Amino acid sequence: xxxxxxWRLEAAGFGPVRDYAAGxxxxxxxxxxxxxxAELAGMFTRRGVxxxxxxxxxxxxxxxxxxxxxxxxxxxxxxxxxxGAAHQDQLTSADKETEVGTVMRFGVSxxxxxxxxxxxxxxxxxxxVTRVVVTRSEGTLVGLFFAADxxx
Amino acid sequence: MIRQGPAQPVRRAGKPGLExxxxxxIERDELQELTGQGAQLVEVLPADEYDWAHLPGAVNLxxxxxxxxxxxxxxxxxxxxxxxxWY
Numbered sequence: 443x444x445x446x447x448x449w450r451l452e453a454a455g456f457g458p459v460r461d462y463a464a465g466x467x468x469x470x471x472x473x474x475x476x477x478x479x480a481e482l483a484g485m486f487t488r489r490g491v492x493x494x495x496x497x498x499x500x501x502x503x504x505x506x507x508x509x510x511x512x513x514x515x516x517x518x519x520x521x522x523x524x525x526g527a528a529h530q531d532q533l534t535s536a537d538k539e540t541e542v543g544t545v546m547r548f549g550v551s552x553x554x555x556x557x558x559x560x561x562x563x564x565x566x567x568x569x570x571v572t573r574v575v576v577t578r579s580e581g582t583l584v585g586l587f588f589a590a591d592x593x594x
Numbered sequence: 595m596i597r598q599g600p601a602q603p604v605r606r607a608g609k610p611g612l613e614x615x616x617x618x619x620i621e622r623d624e625l626q627e628l629t630g631q632g633a634q635l636v637e638v639l640p641a642d643e644y645d646w647a648h649l650p651g652a653v654n655l656x657x658x659x660x661x662x663x664x665x666x667x668x669x670x671x672x673x674x675x676x677x678x679x680w681y
Contacts, residue, residue, distance in 0.1 A: 443677040447638040447657050448617030451673055454664050458672050460620040460628070465679035466637070468622060469649055478647035 470556030471579040483562050484555025486592050487576045487585040493518045496525060496543025500536040503528050516575065516583055517546045523581040526550055552577040555584050563589045617675075625674055633672040643678065652676075 448461040462468075470476060473484050492506040492515045507515045507530055514527040526546035536545045552575045553562060566574065566589045576584040620628070629635055635652035637644050644654035655663050667673060 443638055443657055444675045444679075445617070447636070447655075447660055447675040447677075450657075450660055451636075451664060451667075451675065452617050454661070456664070456667060456669060456673050459617045460625075460633075460672065460674045461617050462620050462622075462625050462674055462676035463679060464622065465676045466639075466647060466649065467679050469676075470647060472622060474622075475650055476647045477650055477652075478645055480647040482647070 467556065468579065471554040473555040473578050473584050481559045482555060483553055483557040483559050483576055483587050484584060486559050487555060487587045488512075488591070489585045491516055491583065491585045493522075493583065494528065494542050495519070496541060496546070498542045499538060500528075500533045500540045500542060500545060501538035503542045504530070504533040507533060512586070512588075514547075515542075516586075517542055518583055522583055524550060524552065524575060524577055524583050527575065550575050552581075553587065554579060559587075559592055562587065563592045620674060628672060628674060633674050634667055636667070636673060636675045637677070638675055639677050649676070 444461050444463060444465065448459045451459045470482065492510045494503045494506065494515055494517055496517055503515045507513050507528075514529045515533070516524055517526040517528055519525050526543070526548045527550045528542050528546045532545045532547070555576050555578065562574070566572070572590065573586050573588045576587050578584060629651065635649050636655050637648050637652045638655060638657045638660065640656050641654055648654065653666065655666065
């Protein structure tokens with residue numbers, strides 16, 4: 443639709459006219475601010491979640507986990523891209539000096555901050571999931587979405 | 595990221611007086627830069643979709659109404675159009 447609009451405005455003498463072809467979906471998935479009535483997952487996502495690198499020790503990750511009061515601790519790379527998640531049971535059972543990268547869970551399911559929050563809670567309920575990791579389209583961490591935060 | 599086109603509009607000259615400007619693509623970073631410099635953002639989706647969510651500062655000119663309402667835009671400033679795109 444936007445290419446047609448761009449051409450029409452060019453033809454009408456406006457210029458320069460640029461087409462943001464990736465559109466609103468791209469903008470919202472990048473966790474950027476918006477205006478409107480939508481209630482998106484990003485709005486209810488817990489930010490500032492504890493993060494570690496793969497070479498962080500299990501003891502340090504567990505300390506961060508306990509300080510945060512909820513888990514998991516997210517394992518990110520130098521670009522902030524989520525590489526895995528370290529859960530309390532994995533950290534407590536590991537040797538203190540074990541690197542998180544060797545005990546973390548790799549197959550972390552993620553959702554975008556642009557998802558409809560109520561629909562996400564519904565899907566989570568069906569799957570018996572209480573929290574999901576929220577990432578931007580490029581895989582960088584936004585935070586953790588807890589269904590309970592919406593239900594309250 | 596894949597660029598949608600050259601950074602600046604391309605002028606294709608035909609017969610004298612029939613020169614046209616081809617609209618070119620823009621990505622998120624450049625959009626933020628250009629709107630910071632005064633570019634106008636236009637969402638061309640229907641009003642209900644605009645009301646649901648739109649980029650900060652965007653105006654709503656649905657495609658069907660574009661010709662009739664384009665006069666609302668400032669001809670002296672660049673224009674950036676967008677829709678939703680379910681990629």
